[in-house]
Amino acid sequence: MGHTCCSKQKVKRGLWSPEEDEKLLNHINTYGHGSWSSVPELAGLERCGKSCRLRWINYLRPDLKRGSFSEIEERTIVEVHRILGNKWAQIAKHLPGRTDNEVKNFWNSCIKKKLIAQGFDPNTHNLLPSSKANPSNINNNNNNNIHACNMFSPSSFFSVNSSHVSADASIDILEAAYLTLPSTSSPNANHESSPISTYEFQNPNMVWSEFQNPNMVWSTTPVQEQINPNFLTESMEINSVPTISTSHSYPISELENIVNESFQPITKSTNPEDIQLQSQQEEACEVVEDEETNMDVSFGSSNFDMNFMESTALPCGMYNYQLSPMDQLAWNG
DNA sequence: AATGGAGGCAACCGCCCGCCC
DNA sequence: GGGGCGGGCGGTTGCCTCCAT
Known part of the structure; x- marks a missing residue:
């Protein structure tokens, strides 16, 4: 071989x-x-x-960092892994001086065991069934959607220490948040037949952790390059995306405007399968609204809204602003 | 002191993807 | 278009060290 x-x-x-x-x-x-x-x-x-x-x-490589992982690095790994999964190379981008191999080994030898010991499934970051059934493990918490991230402060690792986050890596999170769940686009959607490229944000389960605290998003590439068409499906049109380029930061509000300007609603597909899919998405979103929020957002509507993304992240356990008893769990294992 | 198990880590394996011809 | 090649990546293996018995 x-x-x-x-x-x-x-x-x-x-x-x-x-x-x-x-x-x-x-x-x-x-x-x-x-x-x-x-x-x-x-x-x-x-x-x-x-x-x-x-x-x-x-x-x-001369830029390698030696020694054991810091607590901040540990938390970064857990948070990014929760979003990206076993994308060790991507995770390592968030840890300057660390290699994918090192991160992978550290995960397998240390973090994984800590998560299991605390009752979390290291793959999904959800509570293990046994932990859900055992109140003593979770401090009498009844919320089955609690994520391992809640072990940490609700402030994201981006706000913990921005020096630990490489400039081009945060967009991986942005993209991966869309890519995490199975695509909702119809396998038969005929993109080639469309005269223009039409897309739709396919995964509402967005982790918008970058937007929670730091108020700034760092970018080294034009926004157009950062937006991965793979996480878009039909029904939103990609317009000319304003170029904000090269190694500078810009405020959250600016990014929101950019995204809003870049994705405009178009007429819905006439494909029966797409119509059914959209209907299902709208139904799902209505449940979201009923259960979690009164925000005026809907997956069926094409207005891209940060509030929408935040609110829809809640019910799926991708993100939780609320302090939970899990926050009180000690990380030290 | 010898031995065996566990844990950590370095390195390999196999697959995938993009590029080039 | 397709085959070869190089690079990248995730999974796995195997070696080394440490520690308990």
Whole structure:
């Protein structure tokens, strides 16, 4: 087996010796890595390119942070994992100096066990059934939608210490919040037949944690690039998105305006399946309104509204502003 | 002191995706 | 269009260390 680049040459496996590290380090410091497949030969190593790349990324890179994870890093991992799932590379982007491998190992060896010990399913971040049934585990809490995030302060990790959040990473959260749940778009939706690209925000279960406290969203890329068409489905039209670019922050209100300007309602689809889908979404939203809020929002309406996103996040347990008894749980395990 | 289990971590494996020809 | 290749990523494995017995 093995990767194609490894099968063509005699390669060494296993732990790297200090001499090998030095060769790789010297080579990359002098020439850069260029094509990884050519690095072993140029550096005089009997390793495959992938192995060199991995060694560099996970160990030799000069910007790596050493040592154990801080509590803030731990919380960041939990919060981002709750949204992104096992997207270790994406999670690692939120932790400067940490690698995906490191985050993954830390999760599997430490955080996962802590969550389980506190009665949370590490995959869903929801309470485990046994914990729900056992009041002693959850401090007599009856809310089955409580999330592991509520172990922490309701202020998001973005407000804890912005230096721990890379500038381009918060948008991953924004995108992933839409991508987390199964797509509600019809598999038969015919995008090609539409004369223009039409989309609709497909996942109302938005985690808008960036918008809760810091009042600022950081951006290194134009908004148009940040908005991933994958989290949009039919019925909203993408207009020319104003470009706010390159490494600056802008207020929440500005982003809200941008999004509102960028997504305008269009006529609903005539596709019977889409109509049924929209009807289901509207029904679901009505339940949301009845149960959680009187806010004048509806998934059927195409007005994109931050309040809407926040309110719809509540019933699905994606986000909860309210302090719950879970907040009182100690993180130290 | 020897041994076995648990935990942590580095590295590998296999798959996927994008690019190029 | 499709095949090859390189890079990236998540899952898994295996080794090393520590600690209890």
